[in-house]
Amino acid sequence: MKLRNGYKIVFAGDSTTDADKRSTQDLLGNGYVRLIRNALTAFHPEMETFIVNSGISGNKSSDLLARWDADVSAHNPDIVFCMIGINDVWRHFDYLEDSSRWLSEDDYRANLKKMVEKSKGFYELVLLTPYYMESNRSDEMRLMTDRYSEIVRKTGAECKLHVIDTQARFDKYMKSRPGQSISWDRVHPGAVGSVLLADEILKFLES
Numbered sequence: 001m002k003l004r005n006g007y008k009i010v011f012a013g014d015s016t017t018d019a020d021k022r023s024t025q026d027l028l029g030n031g032y033v034r035l036i037r038n039a040l041t042a043f044h045p046e047m048e049t050f051i052v053n054s055g056i057s058g059n060k061s062s063d064l065l066a067r068w069d070a071d072v073s074a075h076n077p078d079i080v081f082c083m084i085g086i087n088d089v090w091r092h093f094d095y096l097e098d099s100s101r102w103l104s105e106d107d108y109r110a111n112l113k114k115m116v117e118k119s120k121g122f123y124e125l126v127l128l129t130p131y132y133m134e135s136n137r138s139d140e141m142r143l144m145t146d147r148y149s150e151i152v153r154k155t156g157a158e159c160k161l162h163v164i165d166t167q168a169r170f171d172k173y174m175k176s177r178p179g180q181s182i183s184w185d186r187v188h189p190g191a192v193g194s195v196l197l198a199d200e201i202l203k204f205l206e207s
Contacts, residue, residue, distance in 0.1 A: 002079065002124075002205045003040070008050040010077040011036075012064060013084050013128075016189055016197075017055025028053050031189060035198035040205075052077070060087045060103055061111035068118050077123045081201060082115060083166065085130035085148045086187055093141055108148055112155045126204065127156050131167040133179025133186035133193070164200050 011017050011033045019031025028034045028051060037051045054071045056063070061084050072080055088103045103111075112127070119125040129149035134142040149167050156163035170179065173196060179186045182193045189197055 002207065003044070003047060003049060004078070005047045006050075007078040008052065008075060009036075010052045010054050010072055010075050010080045012068070012072050012080060012082045013055040014059040014064075014087050015055065015057035016086065016187065017053060017083060018057045019053075019055070019189075019194070021053045021055065029055070032194040032197035032201070035194055036201055036205075039198065039202055058087060059084065060091065061085060061108050061115075062103060065111045065114055068115055073118060073122065079124045079126065079205075080119065081126045081128060081164075083128035083130065084112075085152065086132065086145065089130065089132070089141060089144045089148055090187065092144065105147060105151060109151050109155065112151065113159075116155065116159050116161065124162075126162045126164060127152050128164045128197075128201075129153065129166050131170050133170050133174065133182055135171070135174040135179065162204065164204060166197060166200065169196050169200050 017033060019029030021027045021029035028037060033053045040049050052075050064084050085108060088108050092102055116125060129152045130145055132142050132145040136142060153163050183190045
């Protein structure tokens with residue numbers, strides 16, 4: 001098992017991690033971060049684990065990088081799970097977004113590498129791929145999300161980091177049901193998607 005008594009775990013990311021955390025007293029949100037805290041408490045009551053939700057809605061990789069020191073490293077975590085990238089993709093399809101603010105695949109790769117550099121020697125960093133709950137792999141946004149996910153996988157391989165493939169987990173679900181059955185926008189995980197994400201992370205923690 002990866003966990004030790006007293007470990008602090010930080011979850012860094014965007015709205016898929018944030019999950020409306022400001023509406024909850026403990027700032028854990030109503031998504032997969034809370035499910036993980038509850039599962040660890042229920043199944044490992046002998047162990048005290050501290051959980052921090054450092055997701056902020058709307059964040060792109062550049063936003064997370066800018067606040068990494070204050071919102072991630074400053075917590076002195078033992079393990080950090082980082083899932084970022086879907087807004088890097090989504091903004092390319094948002095007509096309200098100024099195209100000069102779009103982040104390219106090279107920008108995304110560079111931002112990930114900088115986050116990895118900031119983490120070296122201090123704590124274990126686990127990368128999670130972005131995902132898009134669309135089974136049609138020729139869909140424009142799905143195609144771009146797949147490219148950004150591949151950047152995560154390659155960065156993980158190059159930097160010898162563990163990578164959790166969230167897209168693969170949603171693809172497995174979509175063999176039976178459409179992504180819209182989880183979320184109308186195919187991005188925010190909701191109740192069912194949060195269970196899938198939590199399950200993948202718990203598998204890693206308990207391996």
